[in-house]
Amino acid sequence: MTTTVTRPHTVTARIDSPDSTPAPAVYTATVYMNTARHSFDGHQHHHPLAEATRPDDSPLRLVFHASTRIRNHEDAADAAFTVGNHQRPDDNGQRWPTDIRSVSVGDVIKVTGPGHWIIHLSVDPTGFSAVPEPTNLTALAGTRATSRH
Template sequence: MYANPAATNRFTVNAFLNNDQFACVDGYRLEDTVTEVTTPTNQPLPFVFNATDDHAAADALRTLSHSEPGDEPGQKWPAEIRSLNIGDVVQVTAPDGTVTHLAVDTVGYIEIETVGAAARPAVHPHTHA
């Protein structure tokens, strides 16, 4: 029996918007706080993509956040939430369960060193209008 390539390359990506007004210029800094992109009921909003690696999965979410079609299951970026930008953070969970936190940079991403499971010093849920 052969493994389904689509199932083995499924990455889950969660987005966190930077609250610092200068993050789009300065990029992510460890002292920045971020707001998790959530559902209207403030539940985490994971996106699922078939990708070759964590950076490709992050790219897929960044593209989706700019009003592109939905992820693999059809989940779309919430219209009332701004798109991903420099300084924002994505949490990528690989098919093997490895979690990587990447900060959006001017070109690509910078991996964020984390302590334990925390990628950010403070996370606030996004409040939907």
């Protein structure tokens, strides 16, 4: 004798938890202020540079999430330039410290992108150009002012 058994229908669903959502790609920018006298002519490899820091002297790292606005390292450098000129905060709401001069021609912006790929970009009169990693780093003294030289 055979007996009929009714099975309930099985439904399989994928439920994404907040932990399984991939984080957006992130670009981090570090600004090195050119402390050479008369550096408005642009960055030179022998110019001394000082890393921009927060008022408590901790490193200032600007964060930008990959988006239609931030597609590459140069876009992230441009966004850092904008933050460094008090035009807006970074993507985490961090603003440029008021006791550091604005980002200017001759400064260098280090951008670390997705996959930890790093490039150093000199702020030029019209855009950016790639430069070697700075080696002539100095203390921030002299750049914690609202005016230049």
